[in-house]
Amino acid sequence: MSLKTIKLNDREIACQEDDSVLDALLRDNIDIPNNCRKGVCQSCMIRSLDNAPPAASQKGLTDVLQHQNYFLACLCYPEQDMTISLNKPKDFFTETTVIDKKLLNSDMLLLTLKCSTPLDYYAGQFVNLKRHDGLQRSYSIANNHLLNPDSLTFHIRKLKDGLFSEWAYQELAVGDTLDISDPQGLCYYLPNQLDQNLMLIGTGSGLAPLLGIISEALHQGHRGDIHLFHGSREIEGLYLIEEMQQLTQQYQNFYYTPCLSSETLANGFAKGRAHDVAMSNIPSLKDWRIYLCGHPDMVHQAKRQAFLKGSAIQNIYADAFHVGTASVK
Template identity: 25%
Template sequence: MTYRLRIEPSGHEMDCDRDETILEAALRHGFHIPYGCRNGTCATCKGRILRGEVDYGKVEEKILSAAEKDAGLALFCQAIPLSDVTIEVREIGATKDIQIKTLPSRVARIVDLAPDVRAVFLKIPTTERLQFLPGQYIDILLKDGGRRGFSLANIPGDDALLELHIKRVPGGVFTGHVFSAMKEKDILRFEGPLGTFFIRQESTRPLLMVATGTGFAPIKAMLESLFAQGSIRPIHFYWGVRHPEDFYYQDLLREWQARHDHFQVTRIVSRPDASWSGATGYVTTQVIHDFPDASTLDAYICGHPDMVFSLSAALQGAGLNPEHIYADAFVFAKAKTS
């Protein structure tokens, strides 16, 4: 049995299998809507059901509340139609010509960036090309059928290595392997590119970019792309970590600051020691202090979900329309980064 799925305001229609989520159906038919984790924890795919009934799937109350369900909202990565359904969501044209591939890769280089962060550089076969938008991620495919998602920290290039920033997660099977046993020339398979976290090129608004921890990875790719394009949009980047030694690529950030007058960086440490003389506390508090009126910005937020959700809400409270907030929540429990 299939149901008819309609997307508004575009008017696109397609069939949706009875065991298929709305997101799966849309992507299968080549229609791209916002999404991130694909398992109901990042809320990027939240949208409105205009007509019809759905099975909402297993979604935590804090991600999709009963009040939101009553208001017609659903997570499209979890919602399965129980009838013909019409949804309201913004479609994304930038990814429509990008092919999601499953490819082998070879570990070309491993670099320690911080005490608990490693950069893993992957080389794909010379006969292949991976087209992607800076900010997207790939899923490493494990032998047991699991998958682990990591953002790409580099910009596309014909012979570029794919750069991943991997944080050691206590008890994480894959990250434990990365830090204890992975070596150069190991072979990994991945699927990608995935996600809709990337710069909206049509906008000219000032950019607020915020990361915690290895949320810097997609932000790094976005910044490299903007600088390569010669963009002069004002950029203020906030990066929050627990300890000063958790920062990395500091020489690169200093170089960018020296070369680009429109680029500013604020580093924030939540658990400082005596050696740290910079900003302390949490990025959400600092950002809202610096931008009590956020209404003119485009915000790109990546990192721990608590920060992503709290800052998104705070920015809306400071006047920023949610249509100008783009986020990627690193949800450890969903095996995206564990």
């Protein structure tokens, strides 16, 4: 493959061999949103105005978006010259208002947004939150639409020098508005097999989508066992411990194991990484449905372990929280 030219308005941008369109645009100082750079968050979605983009760059987009030649810049390695537009589809973002903001622990923000019209989403999906200057990041929805049709909750972990999370933690206030994208992601609950056992493993803010899934499953009258393993290095990294323990009292089929991988142990906590503890507790995962959310390494390792324990690949649902390290918008 040789050098390709990307036309954007009146500019011509060179795309080197092995460069994605995102690499080429960023190198040319074009201000384009991006986050995961792995085709997950969809924040880098742009549109081809001439040829159909390579099929691999449209992975996960709806049929309508594919038909309109939208594609993910981070997955697009052009096969020919392209003319592009950075405009998003009009209905991709909706305005919401911050109605509550509180801390779940010293680093974890619980943010509640109110939508002007109820959002149609599945428990476990994520949205991109967009600030007024265009900065956007992906966050998982932590509630379920059956109980709260017009409000959305998020667990946002404050990262040191993190552009969005520090701003949300320090500056975002009740009454402010934020734009949210349409819901995305395939790691969600469907009430189609109520007797199936569920295993949910999360690290850090990976509890957010799992909470949405658990809340919907219990609300739908899920009859199979539901096992939640939430892990962190230190106890300070866990949160909602009492709430989860109360849920085990309320529902006979709900089990909760908080896991700490550091040396210090407290009563009622399992020692080890959440996915190791989970796998050693359950002898076989044949016919189980598995949900994995949080750190990409955990998700990757747990997927493999679950498969080796007998789970079918199509029963493993995963969202790796890839955190960008050099993204500006």
